[in-house]
Amino acid sequence: MNRLGFIFSTLLLLVALGASTLFVVDQRQFGVVYALGQIKEVITEPGLNFKLPPPFQNVSYxxxxxxxxDSTDNEPVLTAEKQRVVIDWYVRWRISEPTEYIRNVGTNEAAGASQLNRVVRNAFQEEINKRTVKELLSLKREALMDDVKNEVLTQVRGAKPWGIDVVDVRITRVDYVDAITESVYRRMEAERKRVANELRSTGAAEGEKIRADADRQREVTVANAYRDAQKIKGEGDAEAARTYTEAFGRDPQFAQFYRSLDAYKASFATKGDVMVLDSSSSDFFKTMRGGASANTSK
Incomplete structure (x- = not known):
């Protein structure tokens, strides 16, 4: 029984030892084999590989x-005309020489990103100091990004190469600092208010002009209508007078009777009208007296 356990334990130990000598490199990674802390080999192709068991050899990826x-700080940068601007940028990069990268930068991607961030930020500051805000917002921004990329490549390929390749450098945003942005917004708001007030004043003046013209046209129309009405009324009165004259000329007594009736209507328009006359001697009631005597005789 003890012998069987010993054999089983030995087999497990051999399996564990054999497994520690095997490692798999993914197609997305470099496999770096260390021998007593020194780089022994860099595996660039994916697949199954062999190494000595720890602690003689270890592997990292x-x-x-x-x-x-991506940029992580919002520190303002001065342009050529001393304007404070804030930029956002990003860099596309990859590790091309793992041995140089590990020796001069670090053992993981975070170390390279940290140092590359500092180099790119300094390169942007230097290049933006040579350019105006207008150039940053124009097509010359492409030249700026190319210059920054070349400067970063010069830094990482210097006396102690970093073992990385910078593929692209891009600016995603250029903006004034908050204080300047607020000032610009206030100026824009004031300008818009000035334009709005000017438009309102112009509109009010135009409205007054239109209303004045409409009032003038109304007065002219009313005056013309009144003139035409008076003309028609005068023609009607003339025609009526002619008709009355013609009718009264045929029968003078009827004319006198009709006019007396009109006088009576005008004199006794309301029930409260009172006249004090001598009916026996006044000619005003002559028609009435004549009508009464006529009725008596009948």
Whole structure:
């Protein structure tokens, strides 16, 4: 029984020892084999590989894919005309030489990103100091990004190469600092208010002009209508007078009777009208007296 356990334990130990000598490198990674803390070999191709068991040899992995580094600080940068602007940028980069990268930068991607962030930020500051805000917002921004990329490549390929390749450098945003932005917004608001007030004043003046013209046209129309009405009324009165004259000329007594009736209507328009006359001697009631005598005789 003890012998069987010993054999089983030995087999397990051999399996564990054999497993510690095998490692798999993914197609997205570099496999770095260390021998007593020194780089022994860098595996660049994916597949199954062999090494000595720990502690004689160990393996670590570094990402070989294209990585993205985004800006993390909002420190303002001075332009050529001493304007304070804030920029956002990103860098696309990859590890191309794992041995140089580990020796001069670090053993993981975070170490390279940290140092690359500092180099890119300094390069942007230097290049933006040479350019105006207008140039940053125009097509010349492409030249700025190319210059920054070349400067960063010069830094990482210097006396102690970093073992990385910078593929692209891009600016995603250029903006004034908050204080300047607020001032610009206030000026824009004041300008818009001035234009709005000017438009309102112009509109009010135009409205007054239109109303004055409409009032003038109304007065002219009313005056013309009144003139035409008076003309028609005068023609009607003339025609009526002619008709009355013609009718009264045929029968003078009827004319006198009709006019007396009109006088009576005008004199006794309301029940409260009172006249004090001598009915026996006044000619005003002559028609009435004549009508009464006529009725008596009948």
């Amino acid at each position: 570094i990402d070989k894919r294209l990585l993205t580094l």
